Amino acid sequence: MLRDIWLIFRRDATLLSRNPAWLAIGVMQPVLYLVLFGPLMERIVTSTPGFPPGSSWTILTPALIIQLALFSATTAGFSLLADLRNGVVERLRVTPASRVALLLGKVLTNGLTTVAQAIIITTLAFLVFDLSAPLGGILLTLLIVGMLSVTLASASYAVALTLRNEEAFPALVNSVMMPVLLLSGILVPITTGLAPDWLYAISRVNPFTHIVDAGRAGFRGDFSVDAMLTGSIVLVVLMSLCVYWGARTFRRENA
Amino acid sequence: MIKARGLQRRFTSRGRTVEAVKGVDIDVTEGELVGFLGPNGAGKTTTLRMLTTLLTPTAGEARVAGCDLRADPVGVRRRIGYVAQGGGTGPECKVAEEIELQGRLYGLGKADAIARGKELTEQLDLSGLDQRLTKTLSGGQRRRLDIALGLIHSPKLVFFDEPTTGLDPQSRANLWEHIRTLRSEQGVTLFLTTHYLEEADTLCDRILVIDGGEIVAEGTPDALKARVSGDGVVLGVDEDVTTRAAEIVGRADGAHDLVTTPGEVRFRVPRGDTALPALLRAFDAEGLTMQSMQVQRPTLDDVFLTLTGRSLRDSDGGDTDTADGTAANGTAADDNDGNDSDRNEETTRVA
Numbered sequence: 286m287l288r289d290i291w292l293i294f295r296r297d298a299t300l301l302s303r304n305p306a307w308l309a310i311g312v313m314q315p316v317l318y319l320v321l322f323g324p325l326m327e328r329i330v331t332s333t334p335g336f337p338p339g340s341s342w343t344i345l346t347p348a349l350i351i352q353l354a355l356f357s358a359t360t361a362g363f364s365l366l367a368d369l370r371n372g373v374v375e376r377l378r379v380t381p382a383s384r385v386a387l388l389l390g391k392v393l394t395n396g397l398t399t400v401a402q403a404i405i406i407t408t409l410a411f412l413v414f415d416l417s418a419p420l421g422g423i424l425l426t427l428l429i430v431g432m433l434s435v436t437l438a439s440a441s442y443a444v445a446l447t448l449r450n451e452e453a454f455p456a457l458v459n460s461v462m463m464p465v466l467l468l469s470g471i472l473v474p475i476t477t478g479l480a481p482d483w484l485y486a487i488s489r490v491n492p493f494t495h496i497v498d499a500g501r502a503g504f505r506g507d508f509s510v511d512a513m514l515t516g517s518i519v520l521v522v523l524m525s526l527c528v529y530w531g532a533r534t535f536r537r538e539n540a
Numbered sequence: 541m542i543k544a545r546g547l548q549r550r551f552t553s554r555g556r557t558v559e560a561v562k563g564v565d566i567d568v569t570e571g572e573l574v575g576f577l578g579p580n581g582a583g584k585t586t587t588l589r590m591l592t593t594l595l596t597p598t599a600g601e602a603r604v605a606g607c608d609l610r611a612d613p614v615g616v617r618r619r620i621g622y623v624a625q626g627g628g629t630g631p632e633c634k635v636a637e638e639i640e641l642q643g644r645l646y647g648l649g650k651a652d653a654i655a656r657g658k659e660l661t662e663q664l665d666l667s668g669l670d671q672r673l674t675k676t677l678s679g680g681q682r683r684r685l686d687i688a689l690g691l692i693h694s695p696k697l698v699f700f701d702e703p704t705t706g707l708d709p710q711s712r713a714n715l716w717e718h719i720r721t722l723r724s725e726q727g728v729t730l731f732l733t734t735h736y737l738e739e740a741d742t743l744c745d746r747i748l749v750i751d752g753g754e755i756v757a758e759g760t761p762d763a764l765k766a767r768v769s770g771d772g773v774v775l776g777v778d779e780d781v782t783t784r785a786a787e788i789v790g791r792a793d794g795a796h797d798l799v800t801t802p803g804e805v806r807f808r809v810p811r812g813d814t815a816l817p818a819l820l821r822a823f824d825a826e827g828l829t830m831q832s833m834q835v836q837r838p839t840l841d842d843v844f845l846t847l848t849g850r851s852l853r854d855s856d857g858g859d860t861d862t863a864d865g866t867a868a869n870g871t872a873a874d875d876n877d878g879n880d881s882d883r884n885e886e887t888t889r890v891a
Contacts, residue, residue, distance in 0.1 A: 288644075289645065292641055292644050292645060295641075296630075296633070296637070296641055299633075299637065300630065300632050300633065303632055304632070368630065371626070371627070371628065371629065371630060371631065372624050372625075372626045372627050372628035372629075373628050373629065373630050375594060375624050375628055376622075376624060376627075376628025376629075376642075376689065377628075377645065378594060379592055379593065379594060379617055379620075379622040379624075380617060380642065380645040380646055381614050381617045381618045381645070381646065381647070382645040
């Protein structure tokens with residue numbers, strides 16, 4: 286099982302390293318946010334009441350790497366659709382390799398890729414901009430980002446396998462992720478001080494809000510139960526559910 | 541090697557139920573090369589996918605390579621090789637990478653996988669392509685790579701789904717040689733699907749004819765052809781004597797299915813080669829001249845026509861196995877259509 290995971294991971298990682306442009310494109314968007322949007326935040330954060338504590342960079346940077354995880358992991362299903370089209374999935378499924386390993390090898394690649402990209406962005410925010418955050422907190426947030434990526438990639442593979450349609454897939458992903466993204470307060474945190482009550486209420490129901498909050502707390506170096514507990518529980522539960530969902534879809538006879 | 545009983549597969553999509561395979565019995569013994577012949581959409585691929593554990597049968601059971609399909613699918617997977625219709629290589633992967641991965645997924649160590657891969661690439665004329673991306677290979681090379689992947693663990697039973705579909709005639713003939721060698725030199729049992737009459741005829745020991753999800757006949761190509769009653773004979777005569785010619789033919793021993801058009805008399809007779817000399821003499825005696833004659837040995841298409849009332853070529857959208865390049869290209873497109881419809885059955889079911 287572990288061996289199969291490793292083999293699949295190595296295959297996907299090799300493919301990725303053959304096209305490093307994709308990794309760079311993934312990093313580009315958050316970098317643009319840092320450069321073109323970050324300076325705006327700097328002013329707004331200081332002059333607007335209701336923002337969570339911390340400088341604009343400690344609010345923005347973790348949000349950007351979480352957003353990166355959301356984008357890249359939810360579209361992971363694309364590569365699977367291509368593999369389906371090429372018959373790669375069938376070929377692997379007819380080998381004795383564990384079905385769960387076929388999924389885990391892939392999501393592991395997604396998780397590690399996102400973490401690598403997140404490290405680049407964080408380093409950049411450190412060097413070029415005025416980010417200051419404790420190393421322990423950053424590592425914790427990177428862990429959160431990696432887990433989130435595994436979670437969403439699993440879900441993305443499950444959806445792609447069920448849908449099996451290269452046109453419908455991006456449409457579905459977009460229409461689900463857009464409100465989820467807005468409601469998680471990624472760019473402007475949805476706090477009681479800033480948002481109307483109804484919006485705040487909805488955002489609290491969105492599990493990703495709590496994960497974004499935990500990610501921000503990590504960059505602030507706030508490891509209190511209050512800041513971390515909900516987000517961690519939500520993430521662990523969500524990850525278990527999504528990996529189970531993905532594994533079940535991979536195992537299902539016609540996957 | 542294969543013993544299937546009542547294998548059945550039903551697909552349901554939006555309340556509509558399609559019985560893709562309606563309970564088939566299949567027996568294949570060790571060392572056989574068995575062909576599964578039928579038009580696109582007949583249920584060939586679905587049956588193959590059930591036998592290779594990719595699809596769970598709705599009903600029925602099977603033992604494949606000594607393992608029970610339902611109870612021990614992993615055992616089946618370990619013992620069989622499967623070469624899918626559309627292949628299964630990633631376009632951005634290198635040949636050597638795919639081969640090594642495949643070997644290791646079957647439990648070979650790294651060195652063994654590489655050694656076995658080298659052996660196979662030599663056998664299948666793929667030497668020197670190790671570092672090429674699979675997308676840069678020719679159609680024939682890629683198909684041989686698919687076969688190498690299917691053989692990496694030296695299975696005793698190999699399934700081929702439409703092995704030569706979309707290949708040019710040379711590559712097809714070349715692939716047939718490789719398939720024959722597999723059986724003759726390594727004693728591999730082979731089960732392949734095809735909708736090419738020629739392929740079934742020249743390659744297979746035994747043929748199962750499937751239509752509409754049911755096996756409608758089985759036997760050696762010759763035995764199947766013998767079921768068609770006799771050879772087809774076409775005589776060309778002068779138009780004004782067509783009726784008289786038909787009368788003579790009608791008196792001939794065993795002639796039947798007589799059809800005349802002006803200037804042409806068609807009929808069937810058990811042995812065309814022995815019937816003709818007698819007919820020539822009878823024509824002479826009546827003072828008639830035969831302008832031309834033609835004897836057609838029964839083809840598998842005739843078999844299919846006799847069994848189902850349809851021509852295999854017709855039901856396949858005019859697809860023929862003519863050996864010229866353009867036709868082969870044309871069929872490649874047709875085949876893809878067929879392939880899609882085969883897959884759609886499953887896709888719609890999910891949606």
